[in-house]
Amino acid sequence: EVQLLESGGGLVQPGGSLRLSCAASGFTFDNYAMTWVRQTPGKGLEWVSVISGSGKSTDYANSVKDRFSISRDNSKNTVYLQMNSLRADDTAVYYCAKRCSSSTCYKAFDYWGQGALVTVSS
Amino acid sequence: QSVLTQPPSVSGAPGQRVTISCTGSDSNIGAGFTVHWYQQLPGTAPKLLIYGNSYRPSGVPDRFSGSKSGTSASLAISGLQADDESDYYCQSYDRSLSAYVFGTGTKVTVL
Numbered sequence: 001e002v003q004l005l006e007s008g009g010g011l012v013q014p015g016g017s018l019r020l021s022c023a024a025s026g027f028t029f030d031n032y033a034m035t036w037v038r039q040t041p042g043k044g045l046e047w048v049s050v051i052s053g054s055g056k057s058t059d060y061a062n063s064v065k066d067r068f069s070i071s072r073d074n075s076k077n078t079v080y081l082q083m084n085s086l087r088a089d090d091t092a093v094y095y096c097a098k099r100c101s102s103s104t105c106y107k108a109f110d111y112w113g114q115g116a117l118v119t120v121s122s
Numbered sequence: 123q124s125v126l127t128q129p130p131s132v133s134g135a136p137g138q139r140v141t142i143s144c145t146g147s148d149s150n151i152g153a154g155f156t157v158h159w160y161q162q163l164p165g166t167a168p169k170l171l172i173y174g175n176s177y178r179p180s181g182v183p184d185r186f187s188g189s190k191s192g193t194s195a196s197l198a199i200s201g202l203q204a205d206d207e208s209d210y211y212c213q214s215y216d217r218s219l220s221a222y223v224f225g226t227g228t229k230v231t232v233l
Contacts, residue, residue, distance in 0.1 A: 037224075045224040105174060106156040109213070112169070
């Protein structure tokens, strides 16, 4: 059974930093890209970042580029999101999700974690 | 700032069929990128409902179906049931933004 478990959320002041972790199990971790998606309270979904299975390729939404950094440790089956220079509008629930391959399900996000709440406030 | 537009809400009586539209542009759906649909029950994480425009993951009832034409896509729910009450989001890729994009979301209410 695929499981994704986020941790590291919490309250942080504007301008501060936070690192989210997502521990994965139930699949061959380094075979799949992983992604982060956020959802502001009561609002819709926004893609944040993606990292390839090897970790060599990454991409970011314009709204977080140069502030957030995605990485992974395939020996620990964990993906990270380092968030710096946080702003109030970064307040959201952050989900990690597994991206399936193009040959099996066209790169959809097929499994999601339960989410980690990040609140940026003074 | 979603680039995929969905109706805020749709409703139907039990047993009826409802459809949810997802309107994009020539830089995403119209460019040939596939559309996926997610169901988000209250207080839970999104769940993949339809992938590759029209395919259902294992375990998703065949009451749910997806289609795509031009710059738009649609999700249909037939035989509406009470536990279909949820938020639904479409998702694709936008080549101008070089980003995955989600729809604005649609709340389905069962009357």
